[in-house]
Amino acid sequence: MARLAGVSRATVSYVLNNTSAVRISEPTRRRVQEAAKELGYVPHAAARSLRAGHSRMVLMPAPNVPVGPLYSQFLNELQWALSRLDYTVVQYGGVGLHGDEAARAWAELRPVAVLVPGGGLGPEGVHILKRSGARAVVTLGPERVEGAHALLLDHHGVGHSAGVHLLAQGRRRVGVVIPQKPGLEFFAAPRLEGVRRAVEDTDATVTELPLAYEEEAAARLAARWRSLALDAVFAYNDEYAMLLMRALQDEGVGVPEETAVVGADDLMLGRLLRPRLSTVHIELPSGQDLAELVDRVVRDPGGVPEVHEVLGARIVHRESS
Amino acid sequence: MARLAGVSRATVSYVLNNTSAVRISEPTRRRVQEAAKELGYVPHAAARSLRAGHSRMVLMPAPNVPVGPLYSQFLNELQWALSRLDYTVVQYGGVGLHGDEAARAWAELRPVAVLVPGGGLGPEGVHILKRSGARAVVTLGPERVEGAHALLLDHHGVGHSAGVHLLAQGRRRVGVVIPQKPGLEFFAAPRLEGVRRAVEDTDATVTELPLAYEEEAAARLAARWRSLALDAVFAYNDEYAMLLMRALQDEGVGVPEETAVVGADDLMLGRLLRPRLSTVHIELPSGQDLAELVDRVVRDPGGVPEVHEVLGARIVHRESS
């Protein structure tokens, strides 16, 4: 590269980085740029960050469960906002890595920040990341982790909103769908617990309803529905709500007359069902906000870890409840 | 690190990489490992691959449209399969980068392989990647790109299956929904074209129906439905099909009596609609197969680019058509 332009490697570096401390003559500049184009020269990120001692990489482990449109949109916002701040977002596809082992794998890339969705990162993992140079470690999950900043996604409120609403509708025997898909326990458990809290100190009861995401499973549940004597159900999310509501209707169970149904996520499909699905609207943090948090912490890593409650939940009352 | 264990950096490297060419005494080995644990030492991936001249990173640009469960599952399979082969999968969140500029950004990371979903990569981009050391460049998209291996996802077949089916059902005036969400044109156009091919040389007609993914848009379309005099519609995918079918039913249009509706993707929700939604089942390549292709090409990059047709499409006839 330097050879072709007939200049030194340093000069090449100056030109391509528009180094302002050094002035390069126009002809030289042009020669370098032409050579770069001709050779298809692309700088070597690893060498650059090795030399610099840091990178602008923000690393996120890729979730290994299918993600809904809510999370997808959040991720896009985040990527966009971080790009604006000159960070590079990278989703690390580490399947089968757990705990500290995963943290070590991430640390090998020496990201300047690590955003960890879901649980699974412990204090030791945070420590590993920080020692390896990560200036910001932010968790997005149910509980905070020692040493890391946290965006608390507390799903209790989701169940709680649903529970409060159902009680207000005069319902007293509330079923709660527990999806059987592995990986969803971390959301399902607190949502259930939220419903429990809502009915605490009332005469209402809560019944757990394990359910696989399959027609047959829903049909079996619906077949024994009347024996359960429930007058309401919080179906975990809109998709499970659709599955169950269909099975109930096929079984002749009146929705909402006999049984009220409430979903969560406020997806489009809920509005398309008949009766229209009542649901819990979930407000994720804006990608913009998270990007700003990351940037702030990267610039000043000294601060005490911030903890933000960022999951909003409010009932959207439609026709199914 | 080396200092703490009281050995040279070379010895550290030997121990941590289990270098078989060199035998290290047990005591030394132990000392090194203890020091590593105590310091929380994590090797520096950039330095390693700089020295080695290559990495095991497989880079995929992250799609910036919400992806459905089909793609999510494919991605998980792929990541799993590549992990087994000792590659690291990384999704690069490059928003706003286009064409060769994007290719250059990817090339900076010096991945050993690049998998590019969707269109948007040109022959020049492939060239850039290869010159920067990528041993495999594989596109997953509608058409092959000079110099790259291709997994051809030809969506013509999707539309074609739907068209053939609708004709066989005796339908003659076929509407085709064109989703208005930007980013979907690359799927929508060939699906439409596939329907066109199916009706070619028949007396049937094809009508394009632009539709935003909103209730009001669907309602407006449904309101003028009878004036369109269509007896069938291919709704792009199951979600648009659900949207439109609901609007048609609200308008009193009989499905399938007056108008047959066919979706695509064979999602669960189609089975939960009434009438049950006819759909085009789409078969993506297995992550396993793609991983093997990548590995094969990485090991022997000399071969002539392979082109595989990998998108299967077959109609699933239910009640809506």
Added chain:
DNA sequence: TTGAAAGCGCTACCAA
């Protein structure tokens, strides 16, 4: 069995 040293590509400092 272990250590010394070169060199991967890059940038920042200093000298010319």
Added chain:
DNA sequence: TTGGTAGCGCTTTCAA
């Protein structure tokens, strides 16, 4: 205005 050069962390070859 430009070039020489050190050194980021690592692996590998050669020497001890």
